[in-house]
Amino acid sequence: MSSNIDSVTTYKVRKVLKELSTKKGRGTELVTLYVPPKKSIHEVIGVLRDEHGTASNIKSDITRNHVQDALVKTMQRLKLYKITPQNGLVIFCGALPTNGPGSEFVFIYDILPPKEVQTYLYRCDDHFHLEILRDMLREEKIIGLLSIDATEAGMGIISGTSFEVIDELSSGVGGKHRAGGQSARRFERLREMNLTDYYHRIANHAVKSFLEDIPIQALIVSGPGGTKDTFLKQEYLDYRLQKKVVAVLDTAYSGSEGLRETVDKANQILQGIRIVEEKKLIQRFLSETTSQNGLAIYGTQDIMDSLQKANVELILISEDLDWTYLKVICKSCKSAKEKVLSREKYVSEKQNLITTSCSTCSSTDQEIVEIDFIEYLADLASESSAKVEVISSKTEEGAMLKSFGGFAAFKRYNG
Numbered sequence: 001m002s003s004n005i006d007s008v009t010t011y012k013v014r015k016v017l018k019e020l021s022t023k024k025g026r027g028t029e030l031v032t033l034y035v036p037p038k039k040s041i042h043e044v045i046g047v048l049r050d051e052h053g054t055a056s057n058i059k060s061d062i063t064r065n066h067v068q069d070a071l072v073k074t075m076q077r078l079k080l081y082k083i084t085p086q087n088g089l090v091i092f093c094g095a096l097p098t099n100g101p102g103s104e105f106v107f108i109y110d111i112l113p114p115k116e117v118q119t120y121l122y123r124c125d126d127h128f129h130l131e132i133l134r135d136m137l138r139e140e141k142i143i144g145l146l147s148i149d150a151t152e153a154g155m156g157i158i159s160g161t162s163f164e165v166i167d168e169l170s171s172g173v174g175g176k177h178r179a180g181g182q183s184a185r186r187f188e189r190l191r192e193m194n195l196t197d198y199y200h201r202i203a204n205h206a207v208k209s210f211l212e213d214i215p216i217q218a219l220i221v222s223g224p225g226g227t228k229d230t231f232l233k234q235e236y237l238d239y240r241l242q243k244k245v246v247a248v249l250d251t252a253y254s255g256s257e258g259l260r261e262t263v264d265k266a267n268q269i270l271q272g273i274r275i276v277e278e279k280k281l282i283q284r285f286l287s288e289t290t291s292q293n294g295l296a297i298y299g300t301q302d303i304m305d306s307l308q309k310a311n312v313e314l315i316l317i318s319e320d321l322d323w324t325y326l327k328v329i330c331k332s333c334k335s336a337k338e339k340v341l342s343r344e345k346y347v348s349e350k351q352n353l354i355t356t357s358c359s360t361c362s363s364t365d366q367e368i369v370e371i372d373f374i375e376y377l378a379d380l381a382s383e384s385s386a387k388v389e390v391i392s393s394k395t396e397e398g399a400m401l402k403s404f405g406g407f408a409a410f411k412r413y414n415g
Helices: 007-020 039-056 062-080 130-135 181-213 229-234 255-265 276-291 302-306 347-354 372-384 394-404
Strands: 030-034 089-097 103-109 123-124 143-148 152-159 162-170 218-223 245-250 296-298 312-318 323-329 334-341 364-374 389-392 407-411
Touching: 007 103, 007 130, 007 372, 007 389, 030 062, 039 062, 062 089, 062 103, 089 312, 123 347, 143 229, 143 255, 143 372, 152 181, 152 255, 162 181, 162 255, 181 229, 218 229, 229 245, 245 323, 255 276, 255 364, 255 394, 276 312, 276 389, 276 394, 276 407, 296 302, 302 312, 302 407, 312 372, 323 347, 323 372, 334 347, 347 364, 364 372, 372 389, 389 394
Parallel strands: 143 218, 218 245, 312 389
Antiparallel strands: 030 089, 030 123, 089 103, 143 152, 152 162, 296 407, 312 407, 323 334, 323 364
């Protein structure tokens, strides 16, 4: 995933993919539709109208009704778009069970894809076709890291929100011999032979790690002292990887610790890699929290209050916070109750909200609106031009944010 894809968009797509990947229909009655930006909405509706007519030939009454209902609902959703969106449009629609067989309800999901849809696709199947959307989220830029000195070497991969140490080697080479005489010269010759063997082992492991297992687009070599320079200048590294070397960095450590230090030192080179961007955001947050006049805040109430006052520049929120925004609206007097519920409190507090009569008119006839909290937050933030960054929960930075409740922000000004 390239960094120019908005993190909220990525979050929404991943959430839908996770939800729909387990869904199965009765027969071929789930509709998948990918519309490229150059294909007109009117043309697509025409195709679906023809498919609706063809579906009348389906023998099973249940399947026929489900397919036709899904096609009608899809056409109705398409009519809400005057023109095809910039990146195209993706729609999944079909009858899915809500409480076992016979409880099917026609659900529809329309998605503005993070990248341009390249091919028109219409399918009616027993599952949704998610492959094209998954491919849009696949990481485009994979960078290899090699941290080396005379005692150990580490190899790692950095891509998107992922940093992983994938291989570690020890040299078994002793330190330089300081005594004189013939024994010292023999020792040095043996040491050079062992180093040469060590360099070849590193080179072989690098081919497997960076060309065969996970093909990389670029390679950063690092380490203390001159070992890394000798390794490169004497061309132990495979020529295909030698061409991919974009930087050689001095670090205090080698091996796995050297890899982590390399990530910290290679900010400019790794610009555009999501994990590096998240690291900068969390470092800024930690710096602001310890500053006397810092603009960082955390705690749901403080952030929501500042957001209502349009005094929020940027919100950081953990991708696995799993909160729901719930709004209960009285149908009689239109007064509303709002609450943000965590997963643990969702069932009990939702039940309490919907069974409590309206405080204004005592009516029990109420409408319920449920929205994923991150999506609700993104819409609310856009009203005051605040930005939302969804932070991965799998990184060290994500863990730091979770220690502050998984929800933080930067104010525009103090006061």
